[in-house]
Amino acid sequence: MIAIGIPNGMEWLIILGVVLLLFGHRLPSMARSLGSGITEFKRGLKEGAQRDVGRDGSQGADGNSPPKNGDKPAGDGPPKT
Numbered sequence: 001m002i003a004i005g006i007p008n009g010m011e012w013l014i015i016l017g018v019v020l021l022l023f024g025h026r027l028p029s030m031a032r033s034l035g036s037g038i039t040e041f042k043r044g045l046k047e048g049a050q051r052d053v054g055r056d057g058s059q060g061a062d063g064n065s066p067p068k069n070g071d072k073p074a075g076d077g078p079p080k081t
Contacts, residue, residue: 007015020027
């Protein structure tokens with residue numbers, strides 16, 4: 001009986017060869033798009049960190065002072081009638 005299970009060393013090489021034959025021409029564009037996605041993600045993290053720095057008491061990006069610890073931001077809570 002042939003046991004079906006996890007591929008071993010030589011079987012992985014054969015699978016890798018077949019994948020390269022089928023998708024080899026797409027790999028550079030896939031790597032390029034993955035790299036640009038990572039770059040965009042890092043840029044977003046950096047911009048978010050810069051916005052958080054402004055919350056220490058200085059004015060935010062919209063020109064308004066950020067709410068203090070005890071203050072509720074406008075719009076929270078039940079509507080006033």
